[in-house]
Amino acid sequence: xxxxxxxxxxxxxxxxxxxQIGRSCAITASTVHKYLKxxxxxxxxxxxxxxxxxxRVEGAVFGHPTPLVEPQPARMPSDFASxxxxxxxxxxxxxxxxxxxxxQRNPDGYRYSRICExxxxxxxxxxxxxxxxxxxxxxxxxxxxxxxxRRHDPAR
Numbered sequence: 001x002x003x004x005x006x007x008x009x010x011x012x013x014x015x016x017x018x019x020q021i022g023r024s025c026a027i028t029a030s031t032v033h034k035y036l037k038x039x040x041x042x043x044x045x046x047x048x049x050x051x052x053x054x055x056r057v058e059g060a061v062f063g064h065p066t067p068l069v070e071p072q073p074a075r076m077p078s079d080f081a082s083x084x085x086x087x088x089x090x091x092x093x094x095x096x097x098x099x100x101x102x103x104q105r106n107p108d109g110y111r112y113s114r115i116c117e118x119x120x121x122x123x124x125x126x127x128x129x130x131x132x133x134x135x136x137x138x139x140x141x142x143x144x145x146x147x148x149x150r151r152h153d154p155a156r
Contacts, residue, residue, distance in 0.1 A: 004058055009046065012046035035061070042060050095115070095119065
């Protein structure tokens with residue numbers, strides 16, 4: 001908790017300077033200055049009323065914290081399934097082109113590097129499909145495939 005009450009007491013009762021108050025309270029002189037300026041702006045005077053505890057003094061001087069920046073709206077994630085399908089269907093289509101379309105629809109959307117990261121994460125969870133020349137199709141689940149590769153790794 002802040003040492004606001006002590007800073008006010010040392011300044012107004014003992015008439016100490018910022019450096020001396022800072023050393024006494026183990027805070028910097030700039031923090032002492034900030035506390036005193038805020039107390040002056042809030043109209044807090046010394047001596048403080050008896051019924052004011054540390055939380056009440058802090059609330060009067062600092063108030064409720066207000067965010068310095070406006071919270072950004074939630075970004076619209078891409079539909080990675082449709083992106084993946086379009087990438088597979090069109091040989092000259094790239095993730096960069098899809099991202100440019102996405103940014104036109106969502107100007108405040110993700111940057112290219114973030115879309116790439118999210119797409120790769122989504123894609124890593126897909127199943128692996130292997131198609132043989134005789135028409136036989138075999139599907140491997142990624143997690144089981146990774147476990148099998150680790151089990152048969154000769155380096156281990």
